[in-house]
Amino acid sequence: MQRYSIFSLIKNAFTNHQNWEVAWKDPEPKKEYDVVIVGGGGHGLATAYYLAKEHKITNVAILEKGWIGGGNVGRNTTILRSNYMWDANGLFYEYGMKLWESLSQELNYNVMYSPRGIINLAHSDAQLNTYSRRGNSMRLNGIDAVMLGRDELKKMIPFADFSSSARFPIFGGLMQPRGGTARHDAVAWGYARGADSMGVDIIQHCEVTGFDVQNGKIKGVQTSRGNDLHPPLDLLHHDGAQAPRGIGTTQVFNRFERRVRHHRNHHRVVSIALPPSSGDSLLPLDDMDLHHC
Numbered sequence: 207m208q209r210y211s212i213f214s215l216i217k218n219a220f221t222n223h224q225n226w227e228v229a230w231k232d233p234e235p236k237k238e239y240d241v242v243i244v245g246g247g248g249h250g251l252a253t254a255y256y257l258a259k260e261h262k263i264t265n266v267a268i269l270e271k272g273w274i275g276g277g278n279v280g281r282n283t284t285i286l287r288s289n290y291m292w293d294a295n296g297l298f299y300e301y302g303m304k305l306w307e308s309l310s311q312e313l314n315y316n317v318m319y320s321p322r323g324i325i326n327l328a329h330s331d332a333q334l335n336t337y338s339r340r341g342n343s344m345r346l347n348g349i350d351a352v353m354l355g356r357d358e359l360k361k362m363i364p365f366a367d368f369s370s371s372a373r374f375p376i377f378g379g380l381m382q383p384r385g386g387t388a389r390h391d392a393v394a395w396g397y398a399r400g401a402d403s404m405g406v407d408i409i410q411h412c413e414v415t416g417f418d419v420q421n422g423k424i425k426g427v428q429t430s431r432g433n434d435l436h437p438p439l440d441l442l443h444h445d446g447a448q449a450p451r452g453i454g455t456t457q458v459f460n461r462f463e464r465r466v467r468h469h470r471n472h473h474r475v476v477s478i479a480l481p482p483s484s485g486d487s488l489l490p491l492d493d494m495d496l497h498h499c
Contacts, residue, residue: 230402246270315396324385
């Protein structure tokens with residue numbers, strides 16, 4: 207893999223940027239793999255990357271019916287935070303926050319991580335007390351949290367409506383200074399490039415059309431390309447099968463008449479990618495949390 211750097215940028219500038227290596231290859235599927243991952247979104251790509259990096263399992267295929275970055279991973283919101291009250295949630299997301307801090311360097315790909323801070327506004331005394339409780343819980347877990355009063359918020363977000371006639375009056379807020387944003391589809395591209403460099407096959411425009419089930423176990427995967435992929439190990443057990451709860455999971459498991467409980471929740475999506483603003487701006491959410499963007 208050609209490493210990205212200022213030197214490679216200067217080198218390719220002399221050839222009018224015609225000699226860059228492709229970020230990841232477009233291989234033909236092999237007959238056998240140790241691991242077959244259905245779905246080339248953020249979870250699938252990260253799974254393949256860490257299987258190769260941490261466990262040296264590189265005979266892996268990622269089957270993506272569309273293209274890398276064209277699914278939900280390229281349309282979700284960009285907020286990064288660990289401002290949760292419960293220990294299990296807070297510590298789990300805090301570990302993820304620490305991974306974000308060095309992810310661009312690890313992947314050698316700019317995921318545009320920007321720790322610009324996140325503010326949750328309180329619109330009542332009761333909500334302010336709730337945020338104070340959450341902030342104390344965060345600090346007990348070693349997570350950064352700052353309670354802000356109205357005067358402090360006026361200086362930080364002067365364009366917000368602090369009048370007494372506001373539909374949602376502002377009583378104060380809870381800030382996590384290390385919270386921020388990242389470019390979600392760049393994360394997918396970075397993981398794809400990294401996984402490909404270690405030998406993982408990323409097979410785009412390849413939909414899973416069925417499974418070869420023998421004695422309650424999946425022995426192969428059928429695809430829209432007409433290929434049957436047969437891993438030497440069991441993919442998963444038909445009885446008590448475990449599966450991610452991502453978009454498309456239900457449809458995939460219906461192929462072998464396996465029902466998967468899947469709760470459909472409302473999600474925020476990005477319809478078009480826009481560059482970050484140069485100054486502070488606010489992103490209003492349905493629960494009236496406001497974030498520095």
